[in-house]
Amino acid sequence: MIKIRIRFEVQTERMKILVTGGAGFIGSHTVVELFNNGDVPIIIDDFRNSDPFILERLKEITGNTPVFYNLDCLDLKGLEDVFEKEKPEGVVHFAAYKAVGESVEKPVMYYENNIGTLINLLKLVPQHNINYFVFSSSCTVYGDPEVIPVTEQSPIQEASSPYGYTKQVCEKMLQDFCKVNQNIKTVLLRYFNPIGSHPSGLIGELPNGVPNNLVPYVTQTAAGQRDQLTINGGDYNTSDGTCIRDYIHVSDLADAHVKAFAFLQNQISNFHVFNVGTGSGSTVLEVVKAFEKATKVTVKYFIGPRREGDVVSIFADNSKILTELDWRPKFSLEEALLHSWRWQQSLSD
Numbered sequence: 050m051i052k053i054r055i056r057f058e059v060q061t062e063r064m065k066i067l068v069t070g071g072a073g074f075i076g077s078h079t080v081v082e083l084f085n086n087g088d089v090p091i092i093i094d095d096f097r098n099s100d101p102f103i104l105e106r107l108k109e110i111t112g113n114t115p116v117f118y119n120l121d122c123l124d125l126k127g128l129e130d131v132f133e134k135e136k137p138e139g140v141v142h143f144a145a146y147k148a149v150g151e152s153v154e155k156p157v158m159y160y161e162n163n164i165g166t167l168i169n170l171l172k173l174v175p176q177h178n179i180n181y182f183v184f185s186s187s188c189t190v191y192g193d194p195e196v197i198p199v200t201e202q203s204p205i206q207e208a209s210s211p212y213g214y215t216k217q218v219c220e221k222m223l224q225d226f227c228k229v230n231q232n233i234k235t236v237l238l239r240y241f242n243p244i245g246s247h248p249s250g251l252i253g254e255l256p257n258g259v260p261n262n263l264v265p266y267v268t269q270t271a272a273g274q275r276d277q278l279t280i281n282g283g284d285y286n287t288s289d290g291t292c293i294r295d296y297i298h299v300s301d302l303a304d305a306h307v308k309a310f311a312f313l314q315n316q317i318s319n320f321h322v323f324n325v326g327t328g329s330g331s332t333v334l335e336v337v338k339a340f341e342k343a344t345k346v347t348v349k350y351f352i353g354p355r356r357e358g359d360v361v362s363i364f365a366d367n368s369k370i371l372t373e374l375d376w377r378p379k380f381s382l383e384e385a386l387l388h389s390w391r392w393q394q395s396l397s398d
């Protein structure tokens with residue numbers, strides 16, 4: 050018997066994509082990857098967690114000046130004007146608050162912003178011929194998982210913070226929305242721990258005040274802005290007693306959004322969920338050691354008490370995104386940390 054092998058080329062088209070929160074950490078890196086792919090990103094941001102210089106840097110990196118609207122996504126009329134003027138085909142929604150501790154202090158602010166902005170978008174999307182929607186979700190929806198690595202089928206558990214709950218509510222809203230809007234194809238991306246910066250060091254994370262997240266704290270300590278890093282607990286049941294996370298380079302994460310839009314163009318079903326992680330976990334101490342190895346800079350630290358609400362260990366089973374989206378992480382942990390350091394140094398200059 051003669052076997053004939055037919056190769057199907059996946060057809061994708063370049064498109065105009067509205068990027069809410071496009072000047073933020075993950076948003077700005079996604080704008081770079083969209084430009085690299087030949088797409089036309091339209092940024093909406095009000096710089097509450099970013100700065101106008103990021104737009105200049107995007108131009109420096111990509112050679113393109115992104116179209117930009119200074120707008121709060123809670124402003125429904127303002128959003129509608131952008132939809133009417135730009136006529137995008139796709140939307141990627143980043144604009145949201147993301148600090149776990151702050152969400153405990155100011156739950157209503159989190160519910161209003163994170164859920165309200167999605168409601169506004171979902172009011173407009175069906176009226177404006179939007180075909181594709183990508184939503185920025187988080188592995189926080191898995192809570193404290195009983196089995197790791199977590200797959201997309203792992204149970205959604207009670208959220209440990211209002212921030213986590215907003216992600217769960219938004220995921221459910223999108224699921225319900227998709228049932229009655231079959232023509233709008235949607236991907237939820239559940240991010241693990243985004244770190245790093247564009248390899249140029251020109252864009253990166255701009256933490257507001259004292260960083261909550263590990264890597265900005267490490268880089269600020271290495272730069273001498275903080276006396277020392279507190280490691281939140283050293284008595285967990287892990288190889289060195291510190292918590293395990295799946296740290297993913299932000300440019301790899303950004304690339305997953307480009308791949309998600311390409312994937313959606315070839316789908317019949319309209320609701321999809323993917324974990325975006327490297328598939329391996331690192332302890333906090335391993336991150337500190339990898340940073341020191343990559344940068345040759347010593348980080349002063351001490352082991353402090355556990356942080357309330359911390360999950361002991363979580364990392365992604367990423368087999369679904371590897372096979373279905375043809376996505377692969379390109380950067381190692383050390384490269385990601387070196388890029389974070391480059392960005393930190395550019396801020397200290």
Ligand code: UD1
Pocket residue numbers: 147148149187188189210213240241242261262263264266278279280281282292293294333356358359360
């Ligand atoms: C949290 C959220 C995640 C969100 C992410 C980005 C949960 C469970 N996780 O991730 O959804 O996307 O923030 O905002 O809601 N650490 C220290 N010292 C520090 C800072 C952190 O030891 O100064 C430790 C933490 O205790 C943790 C690890 O480093 O073990 C990572 O912490 P962090 O960067 O804050 O991210 P997550 O809490 O994992």
